[in-house]
Amino acid sequence: MGPRRTTLTYSSEDVGPVPGDKPLFVYYCKASGKHALTTDCNLANVPRRRTDHALVLDTQAHLVKLYTTDGGTKFLRRKNGAVERQFRLNCGKLPVAYRNDPDGRYLYIMDGALTTYSADDALLGGRAPVPPCILPAGNNKTQVALEIDDRGRMRLVLRVTADFVRVQIKSSISSSGMQEELLELLRGVLGVRLGQMSLQRGESARHKILLIEGLAPDVVFNKLQASVARNPRTLGRSSKHVINTSIVPMSAPEEPAGAAGTGGGPGAADGGAAAAPK
Known part of the structure; x- marks a missing residue:
């Protein structure tokens, strides 16, 4: 082998x-x-x-x-x-x-x-180290750094890197319903209530800080990785930016x-x- x-x-x-x-x-x-x-x-x-x-x-x-x-x-x-x-x-x-x-x-x-860090264990059902973009924030909260792709064909968690969790939404980044769509996507992925989540400003309009109450960082990471693993082959508009690396x-x-x-x-x-x- x-x-x-x-x-x-x-x-x-x-x-x-x-x-x-x-x-x-x-x-x-x-x-x-x-x-x-x-x-x-x-x-x-x-x-x-x-x-x-x-x-x-x-x-x-x-x-x-x-x-x-x-x-x-x-x-x-x-x-x-x-x-x-x-x-x-x-x-x-x-x-x-x-x-x-x-x-x-x-x-x-x-x-x-x-x-x-390696995603070997996560992809094979084991435990992998949580990347630096997902951190404990005190008071039983977890902080996640998000990077947003807008105007995609589907709402997806695209990938988890060391720096950001990259997500794709259908609406424009500047639209009034952007935050609502983003929270609804993450609510389904993480299995929490909307009241357990809040968004804060990031370094630019495409970057947000998500705060989740009641979930530990490793649980958040595993749920996000599981969502990425379920993605279809065609990732909408962002697929042209994706390459593979070991x-x-x-x-x-x-x-x-x-x-x-x-x-x-x-x-x-x-x-x-x-x-x-x-």
Whole structure:
């Protein structure tokens, strides 16, 4: 039996470019949950630096799409007395990666900075980690970040990503009945009363914050995933934005020190002459 693959639907703005049919690995800031990196490399298989245990990603050998901001320059003095300059990359205010040169070949991902979640367990009837877009809000409430597609042929929950639950409605985003239609869709999906739900403004007209009373985040996530699984093949107007990608959970390499010190390939990044300091 060959290896099992799980297919998720992600919008094109979530995953960036697709290199043929290679699987993509999508990583998020462990602290904030923000989308930080999409790559065709499983970070569980890359070497680590001996100095700070950062993961070493060869950007010439792999597709790398960053969703970070400039974190400024940091100078560090190592134990051997050498001073190292890092050009840092942030998710929000937190550094998650750095380079030793702004256009350097090697990207160093800070130890423990990134994580990912997989829908394997949810699609197979088990329990999967709840994505960052679904959070506890106190007082027995759950908060869900919504992204809305309007003027579709059907009312649907299109997909669940780390950043948003994307839904499709029939009416216009600016119509007076938009909120009523949206709440009616989610009432049916979540199996709650209208009085248990309320909508708050989001970052734009297409983004809303849904508050649900009486349902835990994992219950909300499972109900939304079940709704996505029931979708017909044709997803209305939004179907042109949908692509498939495989997502695999990140785990720590078993023997990072040995991998970083052997032969060529990415391991040379930590000890070779390719401008990748120790």
